[in-house]
Amino acid sequence: MISVIIAGFNGTMGQKAVQLITASPEFQLAGAYNPHVTSRRATDYGLDGAVSIYNDLQQITTPADVWLDFSTPGGVANNAQFAITQGMHPVIGTSGLTAEQQHRLQATANARQLGGIIAPNFGVTAVLMMKFAQQAATYLKRAEIVEYHHEDKLDAPSGTALNTARLIYAAQQADEPQPSSEQDLLGTRGGDYHGIKIHAVRLPGFVADEEVIFGGPGETLTIKQSTTDRQSFMAGVKLAITAVMQRQDLVIGLENIL
Amino acid sequence: MISVIIAGFNGTMGQKAVQLITASPEFQLAGAYNPHVTSRRATDYGLDGAVSIYNDLQQITTPADVWLDFSTPGGVANNAQFAITQGMHPVIGTSGLTAEQQHRLQATANARQLGGIIAPNFGVTAVLMMKFAQQAATYLKRAEIVEYHHEDKLDAPSGTALNTARLIYAAQQADEPQPSSEQDLLGTRGGDYHGIKIHAVRLPGFVADEEVIFGGPGETLTIKQSTTDRQSFMAGVKLAITAVMQRQDLVIGLENIL
Amino acid sequence: MISVIIAGFNGTMGQKAVQLITASPEFQLAGAYNPHVTSRRATDYGLDGAVSIYNDLQQITTPADVWLDFSTPGGVANNAQFAITQGMHPVIGTSGLTAEQQHRLQATANARQLGGIIAPNFGVTAVLMMKFAQQAATYLKRAEIVEYHHEDKLDAPSGTALNTARLIYAAQQADEPQPSSEQDLLGTRGGDYHGIKIHAVRLPGFVADEEVIFGGPGETLTIKQSTTDRQSFMAGVKLAITAVMQRQDLVIGLENIL
Amino acid sequence: MISVIIAGFNGTMGQKAVQLITASPEFQLAGAYNPHVTSRRATDYGLDGAVSIYNDLQQITTPADVWLDFSTPGGVANNAQFAITQGMHPVIGTSGLTAEQQHRLQATANARQLGGIIAPNFGVTAVLMMKFAQQAATYLKRAEIVEYHHEDKLDAPSGTALNTARLIYAAQQADEPQPSSEQDLLGTRGGDYHGIKIHAVRLPGFVADEEVIFGGPGETLTIKQSTTDRQSFMAGVKLAITAVMQRQDLVIGLENIL
Structure with a gap:
């Protein structure tokens, strides 16, 4: 115990x-x-x-x-x-x-x-989404991120969306190519992180959803994490408590123990 | 015949x-x-x-x-x-x-x-999506639009996305409220049409998808149209041919005969 | 007041x-x-x-x-x-x-x-989904329904899913055609209501989501309602209170006042 | 060359x-x-x-x-x-x-x-979906699979759906628990593979989509693969040709070289 x-x-x-x-x-x-x-x-x-x-x-x-x-x-x-x-x-x-x-x-x-851990996000599905995005980025060279949060979240994009973009870029080690002649007067193409576009939706009814979409010729891969209740974090806390008892070092980020 | x-x-x-x-x-x-x-x-x-x-x-x-x-x-x-x-x-x-x-x-x-018809878009699902968005806008006051197209489409947003925003605004007759203090350095919150945000995704693997999301307290309503083959337009053409034979006027837009 | x-x-x-x-x-x-x-x-x-x-x-x-x-x-x-x-x-x-x-x-x-109302479901998005499904059923002849609920819901399908199937059938007035030679040893094709297939997912993490998918040549239309918090019903109650004050009859079902 | x-x-x-x-x-x-x-x-x-x-x-x-x-x-x-x-x-x-x-x-x-490869499926996104499902299954103990194909596919479920269930079961090494008292007269709960439910949708407008949904307290993780054109397989063929030139053994399944 x-x-x-x-x-x-x-x-x-x-x-x-x-x-x-x-x-x-x-x-x-x-x-x-x-x-x-x-x-x-x-x-x-x-x-x-x-x-x-x-x-x-x-x-x-x-x-x-x-x-x-x-x-x-x-x-x-x-x-x-x-x-x-x-x-x-x-x-x-x-x-x-x-x-x-x-x-x-x-x-x-x-x-x-x-053994110990410092984790900004204990959501297991969010961390798995980030891990899988990083793996997929090696095989699929084009990605965009869409995150959906309640309307009271005043900052955009979410930390998880930006971290996901960072992990994809780290895996690809090159900017995703962008067409030179795009026409987008309203600014609908979203935020740009090394060619990875990030879109933030803010609407009542959402808690916190994060989605990364990869595209290749004739196919897409979507990895989506959806939170309906903040109690979700506790599954990650439980994993963390069990893991730190086995470790001899302090890690930063839940992804290091999953 | x-x-x-x-x-x-x-x-x-x-x-x-x-x-x-x-x-x-x-x-x-x-x-x-x-x-x-x-x-x-x-x-x-x-x-x-x-x-x-x-x-x-x-x-x-x-x-x-x-x-x-x-x-x-x-x-x-x-x-x-x-x-x-x-x-x-x-x-x-x-x-x-x-x-x-x-x-x-x-x-x-x-x-x-x-009887006759001039229609920029014969896609039945696209036209139904627009009709339903206009109806929903009376009951749900917050909406955002996300459209997904192949990476060769150089203009954004799509005509259908912009038309959908216009129909929502026409139904609501008021700008959707926006927080005054939003922080969005990267421009991830998308294009703005009277407070209705529009996001455009461009990735290989998509043909043409359009999605409108309405949010209310504790619930969301998503209406999504997805095209996998351009032959989809022919269902609308068939409906149109049958309809114009019964009419005594020329209409503009497939929505007027659905 | x-x-x-x-x-x-x-x-x-x-x-x-x-x-x-x-x-x-x-x-x-x-x-x-x-x-x-x-x-x-x-x-x-x-x-x-x-x-x-x-x-x-x-x-x-x-x-x-x-x-x-x-x-x-x-x-x-x-x-x-x-x-x-x-x-x-x-x-x-x-x-x-x-x-x-x-x-x-x-x-x-x-x-x-x-004026009055008796309503089994005050969820505005659920009722709109049913209304739109009934309208779409006239133009798109094939539909399936997928509903997603928390794992403690022991009955399947949900009342909303079954009602949606009933409304689609009422609009089409004919069974949807089914292939005679389908092979489905595991029973993965779901429940059947006059040819409309119904699928029920039960997983922790969901509150109550309902989705109807229509298919036509080269295109699909998805109408999805997602509940993240039961407070969502209160928007429908508010609409109902306002509506009954204007009416001279008692209606059954929120769809009759939307 | x-x-x-x-x-x-x-x-x-x-x-x-x-x-x-x-x-x-x-x-x-x-x-x-x-x-x-x-x-x-x-x-x-x-x-x-x-x-x-x-x-x-x-x-x-x-x-x-x-x-x-x-x-x-x-x-x-x-x-x-x-x-x-x-x-x-x-x-x-x-x-x-x-x-x-x-x-x-x-x-x-x-x-x-x-070096060589025998692969029943060269779709990169399908193979990545299966890999990620296997990884996620260690952390999230409840999963269901939904696959969507065109109405001419007469067998159900798809090979990819069944393989995904097999990989999840292999990772969990235990049947997922099922409530004893479920009421499901229509058979909407889908096919069962060691407690993992599989649902098959058949509608015109789909080519081939496969989706696995994991649920945990207050959160879900969805991994979805969508095919819009069969040319998608060629990306996997290209990866395979390059990989076999570096190998000294023959592998079965694209997942072994991704």
Whole structure:
């Protein structure tokens, strides 16, 4: 049985993480951390009385196997550093770590041969889509990406769409050719990343869908990932917890353990 | 049995039209016209010997029921005028008629109570998609359009995509609202027609697909038309020939007879 | 402003209905009914103190404009009869009314020229899909239906899929032709309704999607409805409340007011 | 430059192969074989005069690098045996070889360290779809397959659909769980292969599409392959010719060289 401490246990993702850990017989919720809570009674949060509630890292004297972090951009670097020092395998889903901070955490964990993961996206289908896109790009030289999100997402394209384009370009190592004489007064041909076109749809009714389409003479290949509920991320978290226990290094990106 | 003369009978579309008319027991190929052919022997073109071949309009002394035109932009206006004067129902698939020419032909045909049609697109599924989009637009206030064509199509968006946006806007009579603070450095949000976003994909492997997506709270409605072979247009031609025989006016657009 | 009493106000759908009515400036929540609640204090249910809570129909002495029913199969017939007698426009989303009960309610409401609706499905996109399928069936003679639901749905096909097949058959008035010599040992060709094949997919990750595909020579037309959140039904409820106020009869099925 | 002899050069696939080889600067059409042709003049078949036409294997005294076979089930085994004996790399697209024949050819080629391939399907996107399905099956435990073909295909399911199910089962090594109490009077749940459901759609307008859908909590992954023109197979043939020149063994299935 793998024991887990959850940082940011009462945020949106933290609550889903609590559900996951308490519902899985192979995991045990040892503790929950949030520097902003005042009560330290687990039952105040609907948790089993045996769970330790911490609002200060110094209170954590008995380390768990895994430190699962869904806290805040401001706190995550310090949390992860603490977890590694205590010998807890870090599984970090909180965004906001700089590349430099990531590399420092990686160096510290690797020196201790401590398995861990930092992942901006725990969606298994999104990560598989990216992996398959990278493989397909070797055989099919033309690709476009369409992503569909709810109308409240104000930035475009999605991080997953842009990452997918990066992986395709890395596999092809050449810009996809574009016709010189295209006529497109309205700008309908989408964003361009080294010749790979990216299109972003924003409509109510979507949660988060990502689609990459490859075309060749007389055939197309479409790989589409569709999210209907954010609980989908928890399947990736479960895989990650199990994987880091077997590893001796800290990896960045769920694709490295799938 | 409806008798038909085909103008432009040996072009790409003309040949498909010849196949359609000769294969349908309810139609009879009476004649075939092209001012540029020299031989007037039908068997030289693989046609039944009873079919009259014309290379001059003045040779056509016995009018057929229907004048089916897949000729050239330069000749179509004159052809259609001739057909109407002779009492033949015009079914015009040739592009290139100006709005003024269309209205003049319409006036002449209507004065004689002669049914006819001028249609830029005889694809039944494309026309149904546009009709349904217009109906849906009354109930679902947000829509985006994605069209997919082979990589040799150099203009974007497609005429069908733009027409679909026009019909949605006509039904809604208001611009779709756009967030003021969208971040889209790459231009992935597509072309804008009164708030309706249009995205154009160009990849080998596609012939011509058009898709309109409507979004509402917790649900989406997608209407997609997919063409795998240009012979698809012939179903619309067949509907048109049958319909013009029943009408007393000339309409513009297949949607008016569906 | 349209005043509304909600029956079954604290069930799953009832709660969503309460949210809809209180959030819409054109509606006013006048009362809430459930024979099984004991407290009659609105604030006990998080409602505005001005809302009347009823646990007995006889307490409802001031009728509202609309009676919105998301109660139980056992209570709905009596509720609806009461509402009509009091001159309240019934909007009934509760299932379980027999055809005979529906007709009796219809007769009573129509005699009073009271607009109302009984609808098994308030999803606007599902109803539009069915309408469009019926229209398309006149022009495209071959259709198949694929529906996708979560793995906990134990019955197949969905009611919407079967209704769609019925509407297509009603439009075509002939069985779709089937090849005599098909080889299909595994039973992959799906269920058959007058030659219209129906396929049911059951997988985690889906909420409720319905798709009808029409095929013709060289082209296909796909109409797909996708649900990501059950709140989608509330758009149809809103349309229904507005529509019944303008009508003098009781209709069955949302398609009759779209 | 790789020299190629094409067996079955004037069949449907053979003609496409001739086009491929003559249009590719890295390939050279050295000869063309068909035991049923009488004229041995290349220009009678629209080929360059330098191409040797053979109607008897014994005439082939100068072997080419590659033997590309799109002949007939009756002739292919003998052809392939001949090619290997002459040191030509076999690329076999003709169906009809028994498992025993395949193994014998494999043994002969491997003993000579001669690279070759026997492939029932040269569609690159179909093969990639199968590869990705096998990979995804490790992480996502529930899958269904939907295939779409033209209405003249009388057998169901397609070979590709069934192969995809086999690969998923091989990866999961367990039947997918099925609810015990499913109600499905019409048989809409499709064919069953170890718990993986297969659905076959037959409609005009489709050429050949294959789709595998994986579901997990709150998310789905769809991998879809769509064929619009049979020329698509030639991309796989090109890959195969290039690959066999680098190999020392004969493989069965395009997936082994992608």
